[in-house]
Structure formats: C-alpha cells, structure tokens
Amino acid sequence: MNDARRSELLSLYRDGLLQNVVPYWLRHAVDRQYGGIMTAVNRDGSLLDTDKGVWQQGRFAWLMGKLYNQVERREEWLQQAEQTIQFIERHCFDSADGRMWFHVTREGAPIRKRRYAFSESFAAIAFAQYAKATGSDEYATKARALFHRFIQHNLNPQGVTPKFTDVRPTRGIGFPMITINTAQELRESIGLEEANEWIDRSIDAIRTYHVKEKLECVMETVGLEGEVLNHFDGRTLNPGHAIEAAWFVMQEGEYRGDASLVQLGCRILDWMWKRGWDEEYGGLLYFVDLYGLPVQEYWHDMKFWWPQNETIIATLMAYQLTGDEKYAAMHQQIHDWAYRHFPDPEHGEWYGYLHRDGRISTPLKGNLWKGPFHLPRMQLICWKLLDRGASAADRQAALGQVAT
Numbered sequence: 478m479n480d481a482r483r484s485e486l487l488s489l490y491r492d493g494l495l496q497n498v499v500p501y502w503l504r505h506a507v508d509r510q511y512g513g514i515m516t517a518v519n520r521d522g523s524l525l526d527t528d529k530g531v532w533q534q535g536r537f538a539w540l541m542g543k544l545y546n547q548v549e550r551r552e553e554w555l556q557q558a559e560q561t562i563q564f565i566e567r568h569c570f571d572s573a574d575g576r577m578w579f580h581v582t583r584e585g586a587p588i589r590k591r592r593y594a595f596s597e598s599f600a601a602i603a604f605a606q607y608a609k610a611t612g613s614d615e616y617a618t619k620a621r622a623l624f625h626r627f628i629q630h631n632l633n634p635q636g637v638t639p640k641f642t643d644v645r646p647t648r649g650i651g652f653p654m655i656t657i658n659t660a661q662e663l664r665e666s667i668g669l670e671e672a673n674e675w676i677d678r679s680i681d682a683i684r685t686y687h688v689k690e691k692l693e694c695v696m697e698t699v700g701l702e703g704e705v706l707n708h709f710d711g712r713t714l715n716p717g718h719a720i721e722a723a724w725f726v727m728q729e730g731e732y733r734g735d736a737s738l739v740q741l742g743c744r745i746l747d748w749m750w751k752r753g754w755d756e757e758y759g760g761l762l763y764f765v766d767l768y769g770l771p772v773q774e775y776w777h778d779m780k781f782w783w784p785q786n787e788t789i790i791a792t793l794m795a796y797q798l799t800g801d802e803k804y805a806a807m808h809q810q811i812h813d814w815a816y817r818h819f820p821d822p823e824h825g826e827w828y829g830y831l832h833r834d835g836r837i838s839t840p841l842k843g844n845l846w847k848g849p850f851h852l853p854r855m856q857l858i859c860w861k862l863l864d865r866g867a868s869a870a871d872r873q874a875a876l877g878q879v880a881t
Contacts, residue, residue, distance in 0.1 A: 478796060478805040486812070487863040493820075494856035499544070501825040501842075502537070502849040507557065511584050513537075513564035516843035521824045525841060527583035531569045533848035535599030538562050539662075540849055542606025543857065546666070550610075558607050562616075565600055574636055575626070580845060592637045593652075597627035598659045605666040617667040624663055628656065628675065646701050647710075650687050653679035654722040661728065676729055683722060684741065693748045694767065695719035705767070712767040713774070716753025717784020720746055720761075724791040731798055739798050746791050750807060753784070758834045759814040761788050779838065780831040783851040785815040790858050797862050827852055 505522030506514040508529075516533045517526035541558035545551060568585025569577050577596035580589040601623035608616035631652045641647075656679040664672035686703035687696045697715045700706055723745035730738030753761045761784040764777035792808035795801070818835040819827040821842075829847040830838040841847075 478802070478808075482809075483863055487860060489816075490856045490860040490863070494853055494860065495548075497825045498827075498849070498853050498856060499540075503553070503557065506537070506843070506849070507560075508564075508583065511564070512560050512567070513585075514561060514848070515583065516848035517845070518841065518843045520821060520828075520840035520842060522842070526844075528588065528845070529581050529583060529585075530845035530848065531565070531578050531581060531596040532599050533843075533845070533850070534561055534565050534569060535596065535601075535603045536848060536850035538565065538603035539599065539606050540853055542603060542610050545610045546606060547857070547861070555610055558603070558610065562603060562607055565603070569596065569600070576630065576636075592634060592640060594627045594630035595651075595655060597623045597630070598655050601627060601659055602662040602666075605663045605669075609666040620663060620667055621669065624659060624669065627659065631656075645706065645708075647698050647706065648682075648686060648701055648703075649698050650683060650695070650718065650722060653682040654718070654725060657722070657725045657729065661725070661732075680726060680729065680738070680741075683726075687719075688741075688745065692767065694752060695722070695745050695749060696767070709773040712770065713772060714749070714752060714765050714767055715763070716749040716765065717761055717763070717781070717787050719749040720753070720784070720791045721787040723749070724787065724794050727791070727794050727798060742791075743795050743799060743804075746795055746804075750788070750792075754810075755780075755833065759810070760818070760831075760833075760835065761785055761811065762833075778833040780818070780833065780835065782819055782827050782829045782847065785811060785819065786851040786855040789815060790855050793859050793862055797865075 501522065502514070505518050506516055508515055513529055513534050514537050515524060515527050515529055517524065517528065519525050538558045538561040541554045541561070545554040545558065564585065568581055571578060571587065571590065576590065576594065577600060578587045578589065579591040579596055581587050601620045604616045604623060605620035607613065608620055657676050660669060660672040660675045663669035683695070686699050689696060689705070694714060696705065697713060697718060698706070698710055705711060723742040726745065727739050727742030730736065730742060752765050755762050760780040762777065763779050763781055763784065764772045764774050766772050788811045789808065792804050792811055796804035796808055818831055821828060826842045828837050828840065829842065829844070832838050
C-alpha cells in the first residue's frame, strides 16, 4: 500500500461514488410522481418492477443525508433525502400497530410486513442524518423512537407468528450486528445518549454467543446459550455477514481507542476470510459449512455484490488501524477481484449476482434487496479512510475536480 496505490484507490472510490453510482440511482430510481425510489432496475436502468422495498427507502434517504453532511451540502441530495422520508412517513408505517412495512406498491399501498424490524433500523439512520442536515429536533426524536422500536420488537416480538416452533430455539447474529451500526450512526448524527450501552450489549452478545475461538469462526445462528446446532441451519456460515460485523467492531475500537475491539474485529476478519475466500476462482463465497460439508442453500457458491463490498471495507480498515501489510494484500485481492467482475463499464453501477467463476448470473442492478446502500457506503467509507492523510487543500481540490 504505497502512496501511488493509495492515491489510485482514493480516486477510484471517490469518483466511482460521485460520478457513477450516485448519478446512476438519481437518474433511474427516483420516483418523481409518488416519491421515494424504485430499485428494481435492469442493467441500463430501465424499470423491471415499480414496487418499492422499504429497506431501500430508508437506505437511500440515509445515503443522501450522509453525503450532504459529510461530503458537500448539495441541495439536490438534501431534497432527495426529504422527499424519500416523506414517502416513508406517508406510506411505510402500519397504522394498526405502528410497525413498518417491508414491501409496498409504487403508490405506497402495503404488500408485506416481515417478522423482524430492520425497516425501522434503516429508517432510523435516515431520519437521524436528515435531522443533522436540517437541525430538526423533531426528526431526531423520530429517529430515537424508531431505534427503540427496532430494539424492542427484536427483543420481544409482538403481533407476529413465529417462523419456527419452540422445539429448537436459536439466536442470530443479525440483530446485534445491526444494533451496533445503527447505534453508531445515531451517536454520530444526533448524539444518541444510550448508543454506547447498546453497542456494548451487542458486541458482548456476539463475543459470548457467536465467536468460537476453538473453531476459529463466527456462527451465524446458534442455540440460545451459544451452542453449535449440528443441523443445516446451525452449521451454515455467512462469511460476508460476519466480516461486516468485524468492521463495525473495529470502527468502535477506533472510536474508543480500545485496541482489544480492533483485535477482535481483525480476528473475525481473519477467520471468516479463511473460510469464505474462494481459492479456486477468487471472491467471497456466500455460504459455507462449519465442517466443510455440503450446504443446503443452492446459491451458496454464488458471488453476491454485498459480501465483496463489506470485505473491501474490513480489509482496508484493518490495514489502516494495524499497519499490518497482510491486510493490504487481502484488500488488494478482494478489491481487484470485485472490480474486475462486478462493475458495468457501459451503463454504470455494479451487477449484483455472479456465478462462482465471475460470470454474470443476472444483469439486473437492483431489486427489493439490492439498491443504493452497500456499494456507495463502501465507496464513501474507503474514500474517507484513505483521505485521512491528505491535506485540506488536496481534499478541496479533489472535490472541486469531481464536481466539475
């Protein structure tokens, strides 16, 4: 990671974000008739479906607010955050119980609600960034309320039919890891008072129940006491998910000046890289079995966009925080593989789904799950990580060059 490589990467992430990915979604996804965004787009940005995923509404509004707050106070970004938040408030809450929908029509009519409450977590970070951008105490209060609803529903679900019986109760890593990042976001944007408490509880849950030192892995799903469940679901590891949690933990370690948290994040990264990296074709596999046995899910060996994004962040962050050249080499591996296979040089953005060998599985750029979040978040975070050593004049000159 010499100066030339650092400069090359910084430009690639920054310019890719501001000149490619963000313009792609602003051009093709924004619904100027009903508000919000439609993310089911084909390779060229043409619509495949007008339905709207509620996760993507919150994530897009968050991105627009984050760019406005961290990059440049562009009125277009603030307006897009505002119009998307207005769509969320008008259409994405169930008036019967106050919970959020997962899937709505273009006009906002409800289609589906999930048992979990991740829609609330993404809306919370969106409202918080908007509150920071506008100085609105009202939206800061709404962001806090959404965070509390997200927490309470996941701890004690109300009004939902359980997916499984109580014969084999489990706990998953998704709730604590998303709690960490949501609390981090709200701490940064609106000064969430109880952020550290929830981050501590969530890191402790991951370390206590999911981190397996002897097995050198992080379990996606375990029994209530953290026991390994020797069944398909219990043995299935999701390396990208664990690596995403790894950089959340590293980020917290840096914020607090706590080397033990940085070390924990790096250890998770090391273990799950070893399990998830495809030695034959490159890139990060989607699912692997704890014991190397066959995995039940038929898409287990595909290369999805988001695990590559999260691993690019984690490896760069590990290098920045430790100076260990091992992580620079890992970062180059995952970066080079992903940038060789996922970007579409003709129409922009990234494909979402590749076969194991890197061939395109489907040319679509978005759906209910893929939208303007993992990729632009990666570009923004990596740009800012690499930008720390640049002078204020250099940063201003680079931003001016991008804007023109």
